[in-house]
Structure formats: C-alpha cells, structure tokens
Amino acid sequence: MQDAKNRKEAQRYAELVARLAPKSEMGQGMARAFLVGGLICVLGQMLTDFFSMRMRFGAQSAATATSICLIFLSALLTGLGLYDRIGKFAGAGSIVPITGFANSVVAPAMEFRREGLVMGVGAKMFSLAGPVLVYGIGSSIIVGLIAFALEVIG
Amino acid sequence: MSRRLGKQTVALAGGPGVLGWASVAGRKEHDGPYGDKFDRVIADEMDGQDSFEAAERHMLESAVRLCLLKTGKKTEDVQLFLSGDLLNQIISAGFAARALGIPFYGLYGACSTMSESLSLGGMLADGGFADLIVCATCSHFCTAERQYRAPLELGNQRTPTQQWTVTGAGAVLLGAGAAAARAKAALTHATCGRVLDLGVTDANNMGAAMAPAAADTLAAHFHDTDRSFEDYDLVVTGDLGRHGRDLLIELLKEKGVFVREEKLFDCGCEIFSARQDTHAGGSGCGCSASMLCAHLLPEVCAGHLQRILFMATGALLSPTSSMQGESIPGVAHAVAIEHRQGEENA
Amino acid sequence: MIAMLWMYVKAFAVGGLICMIGEALLLKTQLTSARILVGYVTAGVILGALGLYKPLIDFAGAGATVPLTGFGYMLAHGAIEGLENEGLLGAFTGGVRAGAGGIAAAVFFGYLAALIFKPKMKG
Numbered sequence: 269m270q271d272a273k274n275r276k277e278a279q280r281y282a283e284l285v286a287r288l289a290p291k292s293e294m295g296q297g298m299a300r301a302f303l304v305g306g307l308i309c310v311l312g313q314m315l316t317d318f319f320s321m322r323m324r325f326g327a328q329s330a331a332t333a334t335s336i337c338l339i340f341l342s343a344l345l346t347g348l349g350l351y352d353r354i355g356k357f358a359g360a361g362s363i364v365p366i367t368g369f370a371n372s373v374v375a376p377a378m379e380f381r382r383e384g385l386v387m388g389v390g391a392k393m394f395s396l397a398g399p400v401l402v403y404g405i406g407s408s409i410i411v412g413l414i415a416f417a418l419e420v421i422g
Numbered sequence: 423m424s425r426r427l428g429k430q431t432v433a434l435a436g437g438p439g440v441l442g443w444a445s446v447a448g449r450k451e452h453d454g455p456y457g458d459k460f461d462r463v464i465a466d467e468m469d470g471q472d473s474f475e476a477a478e479r480h481m482l483e484s485a486v487r488l489c490l491l492k493t494g495k496k497t498e499d500v501q502l503f504l505s506g507d508l509l510n511q512i513i514s515a516g517f518a519a520r521a522l523g524i525p526f527y528g529l530y531g532a533c534s535t536m537s538e539s540l541s542l543g544g545m546l547a548d549g550g551f552a553d554l555i556v557c558a559t560c561s562h563f564c565t566a567e568r569q570y571r572a573p574l575e576l577g578n579q580r581t582p583t584q585q586w587t588v589t590g591a592g593a594v595l596l597g598a599g600a601a602a603a604r605a606k607a608a609l610t611h612a613t614c615g616r617v618l619d620l621g622v623t624d625a626n627n628m629g630a631a632m633a634p635a636a637a638d639t640l641a642a643h644f645h646d647t648d649r650s651f652e653d654y655d656l657v658v659t660g661d662l663g664r665h666g667r668d669l670l671i672e673l674l675k676e677k678g679v680f681v682r683e684e685k686l687f688d689c690g691c692e693i694f695s696a697r698q699d700t701h702a703g704g705s706g707c708g709c710s711a712s713m714l715c716a717h718l719l720p721e722v723c724a725g726h727l728q729r730i731l732f733m734a735t736g737a738l739l740s741p742t743s744s745m746q747g748e749s750i751p752g753v754a755h756a757v758a759i760e761h762r763q764g765e766e767n768a
Numbered sequence: 769m770i771a772m773l774w775m776y777v778k779a780f781a782v783g784g785l786i787c788m789i790g791e792a793l794l795l796k797t798q799l800t801s802a803r804i805l806v807g808y809v810t811a812g813v814i815l816g817a818l819g820l821y822k823p824l825i826d827f828a829g830a831g832a833t834v835p836l837t838g839f840g841y842m843l844a845h846g847a848i849e850g851l852e853n854e855g856l857l858g859a860f861t862g863g864v865r866a867g868a869g870g871i872a873a874a875v876f877f878g879y880l881a882a883l884i885f886k887p888k889m890k891g
Contacts, residue, residue, distance in 0.1 A: 274825040277620060278621030279621075279750075281620040281621065281622075281634065282620075282621065282622075283625070283671060284669065284673075285630045285774070287671065288668045288669055288672065289582070289627075289665060290582040290583060290631075290664070290665060290701075290702070291582065292582055292795045293582070293805055294792075295796055297579075297791050297795055298788045298791050298792060298795075298858065298879075299883075300786050300791075301784075301787045301790065301791035302784035302785065302787060302788040302791075302792050303512060304782065304787070305783050305784045305786065305787025305788065305790075305835070306779075306780035306781065306783050306784030306787070306831075307780070307810065307835075308782050309779045309780060309782070309783025309784070309828075309829070309830050309831045309834045309880060310773050310776050310783070310834070312779070312783075312830030312833065312834035313775060313776055313829050313830035313831065314776075314829075315778040315830075316829060316830050316833070316884060317772065317775075323774045325771075327890055328866075329834050330819070331810050331838075331842070332870070333869070334830065334833070334834070334871035334872065335833075335834075335870040335873065336869050338834065339423055339870060339873040339874050339877055340873065340877050343798070343874075343877035343878060343880070343881045344877075344881075344884075346570045346575050346577075346881060347575075347662065347881040347884060347885035348567050349575060349885075349887075351577045351886065351890040352574065352575050353577075353891065354577055354580075355576070355577020355578055355579065356577070356579060356580075358577075358848070359424060359578075359579045359786075359790075359794055359795075360787050360788070360789075360790030360791035360793070360794050360801075360804065361784075361787045361788075361790075362577050362793065363577065363578065363787075363790060363794075363801045363804060363805065364786060364787045364790040364805075364808060364835045364836055365783070365787065365802070365835050365836070366835075366836060366838070367834075368577065368797065368830070368832055368838055368869075368879070369805060369839070369870075370574060370873075370874050370877070371575070371576060371577050371876065372802065372805065373874040373875070374575070374874075374877065374878045374881045374882070375572070375573035375574070375575040375576040375887075376573045376576075377878040377879060377881065377882040378573065378575055378851060378881055378882045378886065379568055379573035379574060380568075380885050381883075382472075382473045382575075382841040383706065389879060389882045389883075393878050393879070393882075394572075396572075396576070396801075396802045397802075397805070397874070399802060399805075399806045400802075400805045400806055400809050400825070400836070400839075401595075402808040402869065403806045403809060403810050404810065404812075404813060404839065404840055404863075404867070405863055405864055405867070406549065406841050407793060407810050407813040407840075407841060407843075407844075408813050408843035408847040408862075408863030408864075409847060409859060409860055409863060411813060411814075411816075411817040411844045411847050411861065411863075412847035412848060412851050412858070412859025412863065413849065413851065414817075414846070415848050415851050415859065416851055416855075416856055416859050418850045418853055419851070422804065422887045449889075450889075465888070467888075467889040563889065563890070564887075564889060567890075573885040573887065574888065574889070574890060575887050576801070576802045577889075578800075579794065624798055626798075
C-alpha cells in the first residue's frame, strides 16, 4: 500500500522534473558532432592515403598505422589539456572516433598518476576503456566460434 | 521547559552567537559576482599542495585559521570542531582536524554539511556543552570530479541540469555565554530535515534529487515555528541550482506554502554568473559555506538582513549506490540566523 | 585527384553521420560515453560478422574505419580470418591480433602521457 503510494508520487515527480528540465539543444549538438567527427575521419583518410600510396602498405596495415597515428595525436592533445575542450564542443563527434577511445585511456591514466605507477596509472588506465576491450574482444571470439560451428555443420 | 517546537525544530533560547567567519574560494569563484567578498582566493587548483585532495583540506584548514585570526582566538581556545566534506571517509575534515588539534566530531551530510554543523554546534553551545565551536566545510571541483564523475581530461559533455562543484571553504565560530553577547548575529532555531527520495536516479540532476527534501524541511520549519516567508528577509538554499530552485517553488506551492520568489536565494544559482557556463549553477559543501561566510553573515551582522533562514541541501549518494542503480536520497537542514545589536562592552 | 577529393567528402559525410547518431544517443538517453563506446564496438563486431560493414568501408574508407565501429569490424574480421588460416585457435587469436596495433598504441602513449603531463582544471 505504502509502496504503491510512493511509486505514484515518484512518477508524478518525474513528470514535474521532466516538464521543468532545461532542454539540450539537439540540433546544434548534432551539427557539431557531425562536423568534428567528419573532420577526424578526413584526417584518418589522409593518413590512410599516405600509408597506402606513399609507403605502399596493404589495406589492413594502412588502417592499423592510421589508428596508431590518431591515437598518438589524441594522447598528445589529451596531455596538453586540449582534447577535453574539443569534447566539450563536439560531444560524440570526438568520443566515437578511435581518438575518443584513446582519450578515455589517457585521461584516467593521467588523473590517477598521484595514486602511483602500478595501482594508479597501471590499474586505472582501462577503468573507462576496459569495457570496450572486454566487449569488443569477447564478441569477436563469439563470432569466430559461431563461424567455426557453421563450418563444422556446413 | 521544552526547547522543542513541533516535530522537527528546536528553539535555541540562549541564542548562540556567530562570533566570526572566514571563506576561501578558487579562481573561478573569484571571477563570479561575489568574487571580491572571499577572504582568501587560492592561486590555482593545487593551492601549493601536491594533490587536489591535499589542496582541498588545506583550504578547509586555512578557512578555520583565518576565522580564528579574525576573531583573535587561538586553536587552543576552541573546544569543538564540527566538520565534514564530500570525499570518501571525509578525509578533508579528518586531516584538517589533525592539523588543527581541536577536538573533532566528523559529520557527513554531503552538501548540507554547513547547516548540519551549524545546527549541531548551535545546540551544543545552547546546551552549555561548549563555549567556542568551529563549524566548517569545504569542497573542490577536481576532487569531486574524480570521485563522482570522470577524469578531468576526459572529453565528455556536461548535461544542462549538471552543476559545477564549487572550489571553496567556509568556517564559522560559534560562541555561548559571555562571548555570545558581543555577537552581531545569533542562531535562533534549527530544523532537522528528513531524508526524502522521490526516485531521481540521474546523478547529473542533483537539484531534482534534493528539491523534495528542501521543500519538506522548509514546510516543517514554517509549520513548527508558525512562520512564513514574511518573517524572513531571505530564505537561503544551498545548491539546488536553477532547475532545483524551480522544482522547489513548484513543490512548495503544492504544499500550500505561499512563496515569495524574490526572497528565495539559492547559493548555487548566485555564486557563478551566467557567462561562466556552469549550466544549472554551483554545488558542493563549499558552495553554501563560502557564500554564507563571504556574503550572508556579513550582511546579517551589518543589519542589512535582519533575519535569514539558512538551509543547505545534500544529496546522499555515493559512486557505489549510483552504479548499482539506486535512486538519490536528499536531505536539508535549516538554521534561522538573526541580527543582534551586540553589546560592545559585554 | 578528383577521385581522392570525392573520397574525402564520403569519409567526412559517413564519419560525421556515425558520430551524429552517437550524439543523439548521448542527448536523448542517460548513456555515459563509456557505454556509447561499448555499444559502438559491439555493433561493429556484429555488423562486421554479418558482412554488412565491409561495403561501408569500401564506400567511405576512413569514414567507416576511424569510428569505433571500425575497430569492432577489425576485431570480427580478424577472428574470421584467423579461423580460416589457423582453425579454432585462430578464432581466439585473430581478433586481438587485428586490433593489436591500436591497443598497444593506447597503452604505450597513455603511459607516456601519464608520466609527462598533469591533469588541469577545466576551463
């Protein structure tokens, strides 16, 4: 009885909170994400072209080399305190590219330097990006296993 | 004679006096509309220390020392130090107490700590358990970010309801007996808040989590003391922010409280200007504490404000409770502060 | 030359669009950036395994490989390729091998940055 009353009150309050909440500017946010995300990808394309045309890398190697360059750049900008400013402007535009992944590795590593090199930098480095590896690698193995199963059956 | 009024309020008949105060603030707070009023502004976020946490407790310690310096008291004169902060195991308060050497009760009320410590300090002074008591608290943007949110250099966006943790500290010296007679301000009532939770789970919307507790405590205070907005020059809330303040007004109206909006002063809304891009406003223990000590107490003592109700609000969540999907309980404690003539030769 | 410029336009448009979807998710839901990244990498793995992501890469190049969905695609592609070349063992090692460059770079440069730089107050 008390529970039902509380639930009803909570629901009523949630509606009030939603009604009075300041709104995000959807259009502006998405335009900025599009612009910055697109530009990061263009930079990636330039690097890929450089590695495949000038350095004669294969497609896969060129893509890997591009990733490494972008991650280096992101680490540098994060260290200089510039990447969080880009992120403030671009939101997902600088989170979704591989540079955002790098930022989420570098930022906690820097933040927890004071807690030591092992349990600070070492342990906290993947406190945000760790899940990406867990789910990325985990699901890739499942894909491999399913493909294996299909091979056996087929 | 019972000192209790109604269910939640006590009357402090002896009127424990506010003998002194001091505030410390960071650069961003210094750039705000009340920037010139802080007693001390730290040079940078490290304040000469080697971690953000050390900087935070150093601010707290220096606020207490400044407060005592301004009133000509020594740490040995003070019988009790009531303090708390936002960090796990209230390390700022504990470590500052270690440096100060004053007998210490550690408090946790999240951002309601300033009014919690004043309520308890007022009761202890009025009860004759101590003559000189320091009530203080602090917060720091960088320590709160790393404990509750994300590393500083992470490139994420802040939501519109999010608030900016104030880097600052405030300390108040309360006195009873002969010392109190000289005070230009006195505590007259304290209302202890109930912990309320209306199911808000968004840790980026603290104002919404705390507004129900603020409305509840305010209504209880008005009921217990038979007062209303008319009896106060200002009703001060701690850090509801713009969104939380709007919600408080709505909730009070629902409770049938007649709201004088121009008398509702939220420290979180006031401490930063709109161009400082803090979204919903300031927050943190240091928000209400530094505003109380930089602006409100001087105004009361000068007689510009005759009577205010100071009600800091706290969100009683932790990173663990947030990650486990629990909703956010809120609390608010209120203390009434009045101007006194103060006997010069007492 | 024109073909190259056209490639940049496609990379910009597709990469921008993928990021824009992420922004819509951030604004409309309470998802944190870490959850968005997990969602993207997993989506990339699934789309890659179903053979739906490769055409996007052929079309937009870095516009599809640079977003984290591209990292997911790389992991899935590596696992399948590993399976073809080395059998069951390859299914386990292929994904990490394909993503090794990125992961190693993040660890290495992240560690270096932590040694060199200090976090600063947000502006």
